[in-house]
Amino acid sequence: MISQEMNDSLTRVGPGSDAGEVLRRYWQPAALLDELEQGRPVVPVRLLGEDLVLFRDSEGELGLIGRHCPHRGADMCFGRLEDNGLRCPFHGWHFDRNGQCVEQPGEPEGSRMHEKIKSVSYPVVEKNGIVWAYMGPGEPPAFPNFDCFRAPSSHVFAFKGLWKCNWLQALEVGIDPAHASFLHRFLQDEDSADSYGKQFRDTAADSGIPITKVLRDYPRPDISVDETDYGLRLTALRHLDNGQTHVRVTNQIFPEAISIPMSREMIITQWHVPIDDENCYWYSMFTSYTDPVDKDLMRQQRLKEHRLPDYAPLKDASNNYGYDAAEQATETYTGMGLDINVHDQWAVESLGAIQDRTQEHLGKTDIAIIRYRRMLRAAIAAVKEGRYQDLPMQKGLDLTTLFGPVSNDAIAKDGDWSKATAVADAARRAACPWDATV
Numbered sequence: 116m117i118s119q120e121m122n123d124s125l126t127r128v129g130p131g132s133d134a135g136e137v138l139r140r141y142w143q144p145a146a147l148l149d150e151l152e153q154g155r156p157v158v159p160v161r162l163l164g165e166d167l168v169l170f171r172d173s174e175g176e177l178g179l180i181g182r183h184c185p186h187r188g189a190d191m192c193f194g195r196l197e198d199n200g201l202r203c204p205f206h207g208w209h210f211d212r213n214g215q216c217v218e219q220p221g222e223p224e225g226s227r228m229h230e231k232i233k234s235v236s237y238p239v240v241e242k243n244g245i246v247w248a249y250m251g252p253g254e255p256p257a258f259p260n261f262d263c264f265r266a267p268s269s270h271v272f273a274f275k276g277l278w279k280c281n282w283l284q285a286l287e288v289g290i291d292p293a294h295a296s297f298l299h300r301f302l303q304d305e306d307s308a309d310s311y312g313k314q315f316r317d318t319a320a321d322s323g324i325p326i327t328k329v330l331r332d333y334p335r336p337d338i339s340v341d342e343t344d345y346g347l348r349l350t351a352l353r354h355l356d357n358g359q360t361h362v363r364v365t366n367q368i369f370p371e372a373i374s375i376p377m378s379r380e381m382i383i384t385q386w387h388v389p390i391d392d393e394n395c396y397w398y399s400m401f402t403s404y405t406d407p408v409d410k411d412l413m414r415q416q417r418l419k420e421h422r423l424p425d426y427a428p429l430k431d432a433s434n435n436y437g438y439d440a441a442e443q444a445t446e447t448y449t450g451m452g453l454d455i456n457v458h459d460q461w462a463v464e465s466l467g468a469i470q471d472r473t474q475e476h477l478g479k480t481d482i483a484i485i486r487y488r489r490m491l492r493a494a495i496a497a498v499k500e501g502r503y504q505d506l507p508m509q510k511g512l513d514l515t516t517l518f519g520p521v522s523n524d525a526i527a528k529d530g531d532w533s534k535a536t537a538v539a540d541a542a543r544r545a546a547c548p549w550d551a552t553v
């Protein structure tokens with residue numbers, strides 16, 4: 116349980132807010148590349164409580180500028196994409212990709228007023244299906260050499276989904292290894308042959324045991340948390356009756372991402388990105404260590420559950436997340452279908468728009484949540500005191516030397532679980548068609 120003041124400090128994201136100023140010192144997912152490729156490349160972006168517009172100019176370069184025109188505030192999302200920039204339809208003021216006003220066609224001939232007019236603008240880069248924005252001061256940091264950035268684009272599929280709640284509770288479900296035994300429990304095992312592109316459907320490495328069965332039969336994991344250069348490494352051990360140990364290694368990448376195994380073939384790296392204080396997007400990069408990802412299939416699977424253009428899930432509070440009491444009795448723990456994203460969405464949205472953490476009671480299995488909040492508090496203090504070099508991944512570390520992070524499920528036959536994880540990961544990397552050495 117924490118105070119209301121601390122809860123506000125950890126959750127609020129607007130300009131000048133405690134957590135918001137930390138988040139602004141890291142690249143943030145702003146849009147999927149898919150969004151720019153459907154129709155006209157002008158996309159509204161609301162990020163960290165700021166309203167922006169992302170567009171591609173005629174030189175093929177991206178600009179991320181203020182959504183409201185600096186003249187009288189009209190919505191630039193309806194702008195005319197012309198003359199290598201975006202022109203406001205209200206009085207024709209024209210802006211380039213850096214937000215500079217380059218023309219005011221209604222002002223007197225020879226006027227130089229436009230030279231002093233600049234919209235907000237943030238640097239953006241594209242990486243493996245996602246457009247990233249840097250909204251902080253100074254030079255943006257480098258990208259770490261994580262698998263999701265390093266794999267060729269053929270091996271990474273990116274998607275996103277809207278959750279109507281604060282970003283921190285969304286992140287906290289990802290660093291809570293205990294919930295999978297309950298929230299995502301399937302009362303029967305599905306055929307793992309039909310597992311492509313889905314989570315928790317594969318069998319644990321070398322065991323033939325469906326992950327669903329391990330999670331269901333062993334609900335009390337031993338969880339340990341280690342601090343790393345990028346954030347936290349979580350190890351969840353489930354000691355099986357036959358003397359073997361199931362090891363699940365997941366990661367928190369500071370400030371708001373997680374990296375988790377999806378199947379033996381793929382991992383998911385997922386950012387929980389604040390739209391504003393009460394809404395967030397998850398952006399996932401599914402990275403394959405074997406074949407190229409079947410992007411059409413994975414997109415189709417997910418578009419069946421989401422509506423465009425805002426990527427809002429079709430199941431939500433308005434239709435009780437598809438809750439079915441009969442299904443809950445016989446098939447799933449939640450009664451909300453087989454898509455585990457819906458389970459997580461219900462879990463995080465049902466906590467309220469911003470979880471009231473003055474009323475919570477954390478247990479031993481919440482250790483990673485406790486450690487993460489401590490890290491975020493330390494980062495907030497560092498930013499307030501100007502000790503920027505104390506922030507994770509900004510300590511003067513060469514980020515190109517940051518690999519992985521290792522995220523996998525493994526079975527230790529003899530109790531040496533750290534070796535089992537390392538062996539399973541090394542085998543996967545050795546067979547990988549792109550350079551996945553760590």
Ligand code: FES
Binds near residue numbers: 184203206207208
């Ligand atoms: S409001 Fe945009 S040009 Fe006037």
Ligand SMILES: [Fe+2]
Binds near residue numbers: 294459
């Ligand atoms: Fe989950």
